[in-house]
Amino acid sequence: MIVGGEKAPGSSVMDQVGDNIIHHVSNSDIHHPIVHLPHLFGIDMSVTKHVLMLWIVAVLVSAAVIIPIRKYLSRGNSAPSGIANAIEAVVKFIRDSIVAPNVGPKWVHTWTPLILTFFFFILFANAIGMVPIFDVLGLFNRFVMGVPASDSHNFINGMLHGGVTATGNFNVTAALATITFFSIIVAGTKAHGFLQHIKNLVPHGLAWPIYIILIPIELMGLIVKPFALTMRLAANMTGGHIALLALLSLMAIFAEMFHSAVAGIGVAFVSVPMAAAISGLEVIVVMVQAYVFTLLTAVFVGMSINVHH
């Protein structure tokens, strides 16, 4: 937002609001990456903001989940305490309430690790998107360090491009959904064998002309499930941030519309509490979205194991 606030001569606030919002929720430009890396197999491997956020999330998940669990396991059979206790409650809830009822008791220990990984990764990626760390760094950089926004070589200025919610990027959610897609196939294959899993896609014992219609419908259904996961998570994470920024932008829009700072400050008495309320809602959304993704993955994997037609 801070870099995006550079005003082109002659353009109004209304002209800039849309661009600023999109700039704030989208990934940073591949032509101005944070770290330049060479092309590999024709793909630019440079690190953009969302790639950096994925790395940060990976480190945070490792520090907050893997390390306490390893410590707990090395202590022996004592009861978990502190953060390990909290993790145990989450693990137990997901195993008993999400995975077990969907995949069944036989496969619960096979699929719980994957679904837990999804849950913690998405939860951390969503949550970190609510922390305006780079905006605060940008303010510090601009007003304390005195670095102008136009200095494109400054590292922190480079970090201000793009949003911080990696799960608001459709490529990230598509990658997660692709894992789910292959998990569905692997789960069906492990439970019934590959050929039987393919046969299980359609109900047995129907007249052959019905299969001409049903087989394409079921094949499309296979693709639709991961697509639902991709769109739902990314759209929900982006939508909240857009609503938040649109509300805050009202201050600048009204100030310009009435040519008065008082109008902008007056609108702030409405838009800031509303933005605060939406931020509160977003905290719930962060958890709900992680939960829904894991629930849907468990349901889809369960459907390929426990075939009901």
Next chain:
Amino acid sequence: MIDDQDNFLGKSLEQFQRFVRQSGPAAAAAYTLLASILLLGGAGYIIDQYFDSSPSGLLTGLGLGLIIGFYELAKSVFKK
């Protein structure tokens, strides 16, 4: 008093877990219905742009999306 509170909290959590268990298939069916309409409608729209066949591609895509979405919905509703 503490026992009553523990009992209330325990019962509430059990009810919450029950709702979670029951909501899974319904959520999957609802999201699949929406996603199939979006995916196939979008594919139809792209085909229209490419072959300049508007609006037949979009309408066909939306129709197919509805069929697939409702088929998936029916599968979860009429599950044995």
